[in-house]
Amino acid sequence: MSYQAIKDLVGYALRTGLIEEYDRPWAVNELLKAMGMDAWEEPAETHERPLEDILKELLDDAAARGRIEDDTTNRDLFDTELMGRLTPRPSQVISEFRRRYQAGPKDATDWFYRFSQDTDYIRRYRIAKDVKWKAATPYGELDITINLSKPEKDPKAIAAAKAAPQTSYPKCQLCRENEGYAGRLNHPARQNHRIIPITINQEDWFLQYSPYVYYNEHCIVLNGHHTPMKIDKATFRKLLDFVKQFPHYFVGSNADLPIVGGSILSHDHFQGGCYTFAMEKAPIERPIAFRGFEDVEAGIVKWPMSVIRLHCGDDQRLVELADRILTAWRSYTDEAAFVFAETDGEPHNTITPIARMRDGKFELDLVLRNNITTAEYPLGVYHPHQELHHIKKENIGLIEVMGLAVLPARLKAELNGVARALARGEDLRADETLAKHADWAEELKARYTFTEENAEEILRREVGVVFATVLEHAGVYKCTPEGKEAFLRFVQSV
Numbered sequence: 001m002s003y004q005a006i007k008d009l010v011g012y013a014l015r016t017g018l019i020e021e022y023d024r025p026w027a028v029n030e031l032l033k034a035m036g037m038d039a040w041e042e043p044a045e046t047h048e049r050p051l052e053d054i055l056k057e058l059l060d061d062a063a064a065r066g067r068i069e070d071d072t073t074n075r076d077l078f079d080t081e082l083m084g085r086l087t088p089r090p091s092q093v094i095s096e097f098r099r100r101y102q103a104g105p106k107d108a109t110d111w112f113y114r115f116s117q118d119t120d121y122i123r124r125y126r127i128a129k130d131v132k133w134k135a136a137t138p139y140g141e142l143d144i145t146i147n148l149s150k151p152e153k154d155p156k157a158i159a160a161a162k163a164a165p166q167t168s169y170p171k172c173q174l175c176r177e178n179e180g181y182a183g184r185l186n187h188p189a190r191q192n193h194r195i196i197p198i199t200i201n202q203e204d205w206f207l208q209y210s211p212y213v214y215y216n217e218h219c220i221v222l223n224g225h226h227t228p229m230k231i232d233k234a235t236f237r238k239l240l241d242f243v244k245q246f247p248h249y250f251v252g253s254n255a256d257l258p259i260v261g262g263s264i265l266s267h268d269h270f271q272g273g274c275y276t277f278a279m280e281k282a283p284i285e286r287p288i289a290f291r292g293f294e295d296v297e298a299g300i301v302k303w304p305m306s307v308i309r310l311h312c313g314d315d316q317r318l319v320e321l322a323d324r325i326l327t328a329w330r331s332y333t334d335e336a337a338f339v340f341a342e343t344d345g346e347p348h349n350t351i352t353p354i355a356r357m358r359d360g361k362f363e364l365d366l367v368l369r370n371n372i373t374t375a376e377y378p379l380g381v382y383h384p385h386q387e388l389h390h391i392k393k394e395n396i397g398l399i400e401v402m403g404l405a406v407l408p409a410r411l412k413a414e415l416n417g418v419a420r421a422l423a424r425g426e427d428l429r430a431d432e433t434l435a436k437h438a439d440w441a442e443e444l445k446a447r448y449t450f451t452e453e454n455a456e457e458i459l460r461r462e463v464g465v466v467f468a469t470v471l472e473h474a475g476v477y478k479c480t481p482e483g484k485e486a487f488l489r490f491v492q493s494v
Contacts, residue, residue, distance in 0.1 A: 004043045005057040006031045011046035012054060013086040016118040030085040031058075034078075036067050052125040055079045077189045081182065083120045084191020090179060093194040105246045109274070112196065113217050116209045119192040123149065127213055131412055135464020139304055139471070140278040142464050143404040146412050149212050171226040174267040176206055195222075200241040201234055214399055214406055215275040221251060223268040229256040230268065231350055233323040239270065239355035240315040240362055249274055252354035252365075254398045259371040259380040260350065260474075262397040271398055278403030279303055279365065280356065286484075288491050293321045304471035304479060305401055306368040306487060315362045322364055326351050328494040329368055337486035338381065339476060340372055348372045352401050367401050368476050368490075384470045390436040391466045396474040405467040415463070419455035440466075 010027045013019045019027050032040060035058065059079055063070035068078045088096075093115070101108035116122050131146040170177040173188065176195060183189025188211075195206040204224035209217070221242060235253055242251045251272030254262030284299030288308070296317055301307035308325060312318050329349050333341045341349050352367040370382050377385060384392050392407060399406055417434045418441055420426070428438040440462075444450075448458050472478065477487035 001037060001039075001041075002035065002058050002061040003041050004047065005054050005061070006035070007043050008047050008049060008054045009051075009058070009082070009086070011048065012051055015048070018086050018088065018118060027086055031082060034082055034085060035062060036065070050125070051120060055082065055120070058082060073185055077183050077185075079120070080189035080191055084180070084189070087119045087192045087194065090194055094196060097196050106248050109217065109219075109246065109249070112207075113209060116194070119194070121190075121192045121194075122209060122211055122213055133460050135461055135467070137464055137468040139302070139468060140281055140403070142278050142467055143215070144407065144460070144463055144467060145214060145405065146407045146409060147212065147214065148409050148412065150409070172264060172267050174220065174222045174264060174269050175226050176222070176224055197224075198242070198245065200238040200245075203238070205238070210271070215273055215277075215404060217249070217274040219249065219272045221270040221272060225268075226266070227268050229254065229261060229265045231256045231326065231353065233319065233326070236319045236322040236353060236355075236364065239353060239364070240318060242270070242272065243355050243357050243362070244315065246272075247357040250277075250280070250354060250356040252398045252402070253352065255350045255352045255369045257347065257350045257369070257371045259373070259383055259395060260352070260369040261395065263395070279307065279354075279401070282307075284309060286488075288488075290321055290324070290491075290494055293317065293324075296321055300484075300487060300491070301365065303475075304468060305475040306477040308366045308368070308491070310364045310366070311358065311361055313361045318362050318364050322353065322366060325366055325494055329490070332490055332493060334486060334489060337477065337483075337489070338372075339370060339486075339490075343372065352398055354398070354402065369474075370476050382474050382476055385473050387439070388466055388470055388473070390440060391463060392470050396470065400467075400471070401474075403471075405463075405470070407463075415456075415459050419450075419459050422450040422459075423452045423455040 006028060009031060010024060013027060014021065014024070028040060032038065059068070059075045062068045062078060063075070068074045097108050097112055100111050117124050126149040129148040131148065133144050134141045135144055170181060178190040179193050179195055181190045193208070195208040198205050198207050198221070206222050206224060207219060208222065209219050231253060239251050239253065243249065249272045251270050253270045256265065258265065279301070282301050282303045285302035286300045288298050288300060290296065290298060295312060295314070297311040299309050301309050310318050310321055329351060330347070331341050332349060333339060339349070341347065348370045350369050352369055354365040354367070356363050372381050373379065374381055377383065383396065391411070392405065394408070414434060414437065417431065418428065418437050421428050421431070421434060422441055422445065428434045428441050444458070444462060450458065477483040
């Protein structure tokens with residue numbers, strides 16, 4: 001019986017402030033109930049050890065006694081239940097957040113971010129496994145991440161999830177009804193999940209953190225209602241309302257069309273956080289002006305994607321101008337630049353907007369997007385082209401737009417294999433897994449002499465080059481004289 005692990009978990013909850021001393025016997029009984037144990041023999045000491053180790057011991061014991069199936073999905077459901085029994089109620093969390101907000105927005109978010117990790121909603125030990133580096137490019141230092149914190153599904157669990165009765169509650173993983181939900185084989189448990197109510201544009205929204213934190217304090221701002229993503233005038237108002245309340249955070253929205261949008265278009269939400277991306281550091285390449293908005297500083301950003309930056313002390317002026325630009329872009333066609341507002345009644349133009357405070361003023365970056373497809377580019381003309389799919393095939397959403405590559409977990413092993421093959425002169429085409437990288441590797445061999453010592457460093461640098469090219473492909477207007485001229489034609493049409 002895992003009495004020691006239960007005592008250690010209660011000790012962890014006391015140290016992190018999830019419970020108080022008076023809660024100790026209740027907490028022990030809650031954990032005994034979850035573990036299917038009805039007796040208690042108190043160990044002499046509490047061992048202060050990593051949360052991952054404590055939970056592993058409890059999970060191993062529960063699996064050995066047949067309490068749970070011993071696979072990743074069921075273990076995740078069960079350890080979330082254990083932590084949920086020690087997580088304060090939503091009303092307590094909201095009260096503490098609001099109390100701290102009185103001292104300052106940063107005090108409140110610092111506390112809530114740490115709390116979301118202490119409850120194991122953000123699994124620190126999984127995030128630590130992510131591979132991260134920076135790569136120098138003509139557009140500045142881009143962030144590269146290989147995301148390993150999302151657990152891979154066990155084949156047995158996938159089969160069981162398919163066989164399980166289907167339910168539409170909660171409607172999606174962003175709905176507020178996830179707070180406290182026990183989860184199931186095809187939907188994560190969220191007993192340790194808490195959200196903070198906020199008001200933006202006079203509507204009920206909620207603030208939470210992403211369990212996978214791709215960057216520091218990666219937060220999600222979600223609509224209280226399950227309503228589809230939509231970029232409109234109200235979007236700009238909501239984004240600026242958010243940074244007004246949390247001036248140390250940026251916030252942005254994925255676009256609202258397939259291919260150029262995010263992974264969840266069914267629920268209106270934003271992403272933000274306390275992080276400075278390469279795009280934010282990118283300078284204005286060409287100042288521009290809009291008639292009737294001479295009080296708004298505007299410019300085209302030196303960036304591989306097509307970005308108009310607006311800067312003004314009056315947030316309502318930014319909302320009005322951003323809406324004018326969006327309205328113009330929605331209906332804009334320039335055949336010479338291969339920009340089509342629609343084909344066969346299907347709209348193609350939209351915007352990825354990002355808001356922040358800079359030097360005490362409001363700032364909006366408007367990234368022009370287009371999701372047209374052709375026979376040559378069936379996944380999208382303004383999408384990573386086929387020759388880059390060995391590194392990045394997925395949609396280019398908000399996070400990538402700003403200069404952070406979220407690459408698939410497969411690349412960790414694949415890049416190690418490519419580095420080894422290049423250093424040893426092995427044939428990549430002979431390896432079924434690595435063959436997809438062979439053309440790229442042969443091109444690199446013409447430029448570098450690879451050794452065991454330098455292969456990994458070179459590949460990391462070159463993955464950064466590939467990601468910069470991904471962003472160039474996703475940019476509607478290319479960084480060429482013709483592209484810049486076409487971009488100005490649109491600006492002049494607004």
